[in-house]
Amino acid sequence: MPSNEPHVPPATNKASASLPIIGQPSTRRTALKGAALTLGLAAFGKAIWPMISIPENVSLDEFLQQHYKELSADDKQKVFARLATETKEKYGAKVTINDQRPIPGVKFAYAINLSKCNGNGKCMEACNIENNHHRGVDQSYIRVLEMTKGSMEMEHGSTTYTHDVPQDDKFYMPVQCQQCDNPPCVTVCPVEATWKEEDGIVVVDYNWCIGCRYCEAACPYHARRFNWEQPEIAAEEVNPNQGYLSNRIRPQGTMEKCHFCLHRTREGRLPACLEACPTGARVFGNINDPDSDINWILKNKRVFVLKEELGTEPSFFYFFDS
Amino acid sequence: MTDSKSTTSRKGVAIGLLIGGLTLAVIIVLTVVLSLGKRAAIGASFEPNPIQKNPKHSSLSDSSRPNHVLFPVKINRPNSGPRVDTDIFDNDGQPVTVSCQTCHATRAANFENRIPTDLNEFHNGLEFSHSSVSCLSCHNSDNYDFLKLADQTRLEFVDVMTLCSQCHGTQRRDYDHGAHGGMNGYWDLTKGPRTRNNCVDCHDPHVPAFPKMRPTFKPHDRFLSPTEPKAETHAK
Numbered sequence: 105m106p107s108n109e110p111h112v113p114p115a116t117n118k119a120s121a122s123l124p125i126i127g128q129p130s131t132r133r134t135a136l137k138g139a140a141l142t143l144g145l146a147a148f149g150k151a152i153w154p155m156i157s158i159p160e161n162v163s164l165d166e167f168l169q170q171h172y173k174e175l176s177a178d179d180k181q182k183v184f185a186r187l188a189t190e191t192k193e194k195y196g197a198k199v200t201i202n203d204q205r206p207i208p209g210v211k212f213a214y215a216i217n218l219s220k221c222n223g224n225g226k227c228m229e230a231c232n233i234e235n236n237h238h239r240g241v242d243q244s245y246i247r248v249l250e251m252t253k254g255s256m257e258m259e260h261g262s263t264t265y266t267h268d269v270p271q272d273d274k275f276y277m278p279v280q281c282q283q284c285d286n287p288p289c290v291t292v293c294p295v296e297a298t299w300k301e302e303d304g305i306v307v308v309d310y311n312w313c314i315g316c317r318y319c320e321a322a323c324p325y326h327a328r329r330f331n332w333e334q335p336e337i338a339a340e341e342v343n344p345n346q347g348y349l350s351n352r353i354r355p356q357g358t359m360e361k362c363h364f365c366l367h368r369t370r371e372g373r374l375p376a377c378l379e380a381c382p383t384g385a386r387v388f389g390n391i392n393d394p395d396s397d398i399n400w401i402l403k404n405k406r407v408f409v410l411k412e413e414l415g416t417e418p419s420f421f422y423f424f425d426s
Numbered sequence: 427m428t429d430s431k432s433t434t435s436r437k438g439v440a441i442g443l444l445i446g447g448l449t450l451a452v453i454i455v456l457t458v459v460l461s462l463g464k465r466a467a468i469g470a471s472f473e474p475n476p477i478q479k480n481p482k483h484s485s486l487s488d489s490s491r492p493n494h495v496l497f498p499v500k501i502n503r504p505n506s507g508p509r510v511d512t513d514i515f516d517n518d519g520q521p522v523t524v525s526c527q528t529c530h531a532t533r534a535a536n537f538e539n540r541i542p543t544d545l546n547e548f549h550n551g552l553e554f555s556h557s558s559v560s561c562l563s564c565h566n567s568d569n570y571d572f573l574k575l576a577d578q579t580r581l582e583f584v585d586v587m588t589l590c591s592q593c594h595g596t597q598r599r600d601y602d603h604g605a606h607g608g609m610n611g612y613w614d615l616t617k618g619p620r621t622r623n624n625c626v627d628c629h630d631p632h633v634p635a636f637p638k639m640r641p642t643f644k645p646h647d648r649f650l651s652p653t654e655p656k657a658e659t660h661a662k
Contacts (some may be wrong), residue, residue: 244647
């Protein structure tokens, strides 16, 4: 197929109404057949990836860069230093890129109190600033949906409201990556550029990502974003505290998503969107700690997850005060 | 869709080529994914990243972390009690304010004053809309420079949260568990401190309803927009 064809097969096109990735019955027989097939293709994908000629605007170093998980500590230092230099060249900003790793024993979860959220959108703005998002399109990993009371279908929500909030007949539901324990986006990635780490955060190696956008189509929460353009950020607005797997400036043509601000949260800090919330609707913490706020909420509030029927097992919860 | 017209993309060529080479393969992968849906099958083939299945029963426990001394949780407090402006300025041009007792020390408390319209001599224009709570169920009729609790205990203005909590126990319980009131700083107190808002940072004691807000930040994201067709999502 010529490469100027739309490369998203119709079945996963955004226009299709449902995303039947998981939860469909299959017999053991087809499952086994599928396993064999995908094994072959994954191997094939891996094998041909390095043989592709180097695009003009990609440095040899970058091209030869290994997958994040195969980088030694030494390699990482070199890669991070190179990326910092590139940021200096392109954006005029001096940044530090770190490799924050999961804290042993910690599993993150997030909860939002929908009785408090009033849809003001400060969380989206904080995300934009913290995570060095493209300023041109005011990119953010969060979408705040204005929902009609009585409905939980996120597809029926609206993001474009501009009136004073909250409106009496509405409630407001911020949606960002749900850090699923069964992440459909991870399984569809043909090059393993995205995976789930021990603390529950699903990360993307932006340098390994080929921008095919299958993950975007696979995510039932519409939580992944594609960098259509090279992000534009004024030098003085660049957040210099960066993580390789989180908020460093992403290259054009790659996928990205909320990573629970891992460059902050793996250092014990709260996510930027939580701190920015003027209504105090957001709760974040370690569910392995029985005394954490998040654990209290899971035990004492009637929490629910979005699209539970899909079996994605989000680490992201919602509740109303009752 | 114009998705693949990514020649300016840093990896445009790579994508193009990869897609050229892999389209067939990937279509099959996706078909399999879509028709099977069973992650077991795929997980087995990619063997990518061990997904921690049942995090709540994880074998990793907190005992693997040393028991550090915890950093404090600091709750914002008002700097001082309220004072009343006199419209007089001192020699440095600073406004002169007086304490509540300046007048109230010599005035008998008036328990009939419950809502602003009861006030005609002073404090006119005070806004009040806090259910039917009366002035002197919060203000201390023995000394107006203090608040008071239901059992008449005298309370400093800076400790106002104790006052709120006596009538709003549920909200206070939620607040104590982070489910109301927000916070800043560290979720992990072994690594750093945390600050919490005071009830009165968000609720005016006289008009406690949380104010309406006007959204100011909108990502240019056409997702779910009523005016744009869905298929155009993200498209430029």
